[in-house]
Amino acid sequence: xxxxxxxxxxxxxxxxxxxxxxxxxxxxxxxxxxxxxxxxxxxxxxxxxxxxxxxxxxxxxxxxxxxxxxxxxxxxxxxxxxxxxxxxxxxxxxxxxxxxxxxxxxxxxxxxxxxxxxxxxxx
Amino acid sequence: xxxxxxxxxxxxxxxxxxxxxxxxxxxxxxxxxxxxxxxxxxxxxxxxxxxxxxxxxxxxxxxxxxxxxxxxxxxxxxxxxxxxxxxxxxxxxxxxxxxxxxxxxxxxxxxxxxxxxxxxxxxxxxxxxxxxxxxxxxxxxxxxxxxxxxxxxxxxxxxxxxxxxxxxxxxxxxxxxxxxxxxxxxxxxxxxxxxxxxxxxxxxxxxxxxxxxxx
Numbered sequence: 271x272x273x274x275x276x277x278x279x280x281x282x283x284x285x286x287x288x289x290x291x292x293x294x295x296x297x298x299x300x301x302x303x304x305x306x307x308x309x310x311x312x313x314x315x316x317x318x319x320x321x322x323x324x325x326x327x328x329x330x331x332x333x334x335x336x337x338x339x340x341x342x343x344x345x346x347x348x349x350x351x352x353x354x355x356x357x358x359x360x361x362x363x364x365x366x367x368x369x370x371x372x373x374x375x376x377x378x379x380x381x382x383x384x385x386x387x388x389x390x391x392x393x
Numbered sequence: 394x395x396x397x398x399x400x401x402x403x404x405x406x407x408x409x410x411x412x413x414x415x416x417x418x419x420x421x422x423x424x425x426x427x428x429x430x431x432x433x434x435x436x437x438x439x440x441x442x443x444x445x446x447x448x449x450x451x452x453x454x455x456x457x458x459x460x461x462x463x464x465x466x467x468x469x470x471x472x473x474x475x476x477x478x479x480x481x482x483x484x485x486x487x488x489x490x491x492x493x494x495x496x497x498x499x500x501x502x503x504x505x506x507x508x509x510x511x512x513x514x515x516x517x518x519x520x521x522x523x524x525x526x527x528x529x530x531x532x533x534x535x536x537x538x539x540x541x542x543x544x545x546x547x548x549x550x551x552x553x554x555x556x557x558x559x560x561x562x563x564x565x566x567x568x569x570x571x572x573x574x575x576x577x578x579x580x581x582x583x584x585x586x587x588x589x590x591x592x593x594x595x596x597x598x599x600x601x602x603x604x605x606x607x608x
Contacts, residue, residue, distance in 0.1 A: 312548075312552075313545060313548030313549040313551065313552050314549065314552060316541075316544075316545040316548065316549070317519050317522070317545060317549050320485065320486075320487055320515065320519065320545065321515070321516050321519050321520075323487060323488075324489070324512040324513070324515045324516050325512070325516070327488075327489050327508065327509075327512045329491060329505070332488045332489060332490035332491070332492075333486070333487050333488025333489055333490070334487050334488060335487060335488070335541075336487055336541050337541055338541065338544075375487070375488035375490065381541070382537075383539055
């Protein structure tokens with residue numbers, strides 16, 4: 271099976287409204303693409319993505335698997351000073367650095383979060 | 394003079410009631426992924442205080458596909474009363490695969506219907522989040538708690554300032570690991586229960602009373 275990965279930046283995604291960008295992501299996922307975004311989705315975005323996904327569910331498209339991680343979760347072995355510095359920068363700049371992976375549940379069985387790594391299990 | 398004092402007193406009472414107003418009726422939501430035991434927990438709470446069940450329990454995922462409410466459940470503890478509307482919600486999930494239902498010997502037509510109802514249930518559960526005063530986030534303590542669905546539920550409660558208690562269910566099973574839930578979410582209060590055996594509920598009621606002070 272051929273797997274296609276699409277890299278998207280949050281800056282480009284956020285040029286569109288919430289519903290519009292979620293629709294764009296879902297269209298790509300329905301084309302059996304795995305989306306990687308260079309930021310963590312905020313809780314409201316995550317909820318909106320689940321809500322919108324449910325409206326698309328049918329026999330061919332059972333939904334999505336996703337994993338959204340903050341910078342701290344990605345690099346858990348950083349020392350506390352580096353983490354604190356990063357958190358202050360995030361607070362001041364309003365940044366939400368991290369990583370989000372979203373893929374079709376028809377292909378991806380599970381995305382497991384583990385210390386310093388993400389495991390993507392396919393069907 | 395007496396009348397004057399009475400007016401003064403009721404003004405002070407009104408003033409303090411406005412400032413320190415406590416809600417009379419709390420909406421207690423039960424959230425979590427499918428098959429964590431949300432309805433079993435709702436049934437335990439409802440049976441304990443009003444002697445009625447909230448919904449049907451089964452091993453089939455997405456058994457609860459509609460919001461179920463028990464109104465005006467009055468809980469009592471140490472002479473204090475807490476009146477709640479108990480709201481059991483469908484399991485939140487990022488996927489609903491109708492083929493999953495076929496494994497439980499459900500006919501294809503019924504499986505499709507269930508899947509569609511389940512998707513609507515997930516949407517309703519998310520929409521109802523804004524209505525809640527306190528939420529019990531139910532997790533299966535035999536499974537890895539650090540999942541996207543659990544993180545999304547907790548994150549959404551946090552941005553809405555809704556107090557939550559994590560209920561680690563299925564503590565009667567050998568594979569249950571409450572410590573794993575506690576270390577995954579150290580900033581939250583975790584209460585272990587077995588809805589099947591009715592264990593741990595006194596601690597849960599204590600936590601609900603405490604959470605009502607923050608709501």
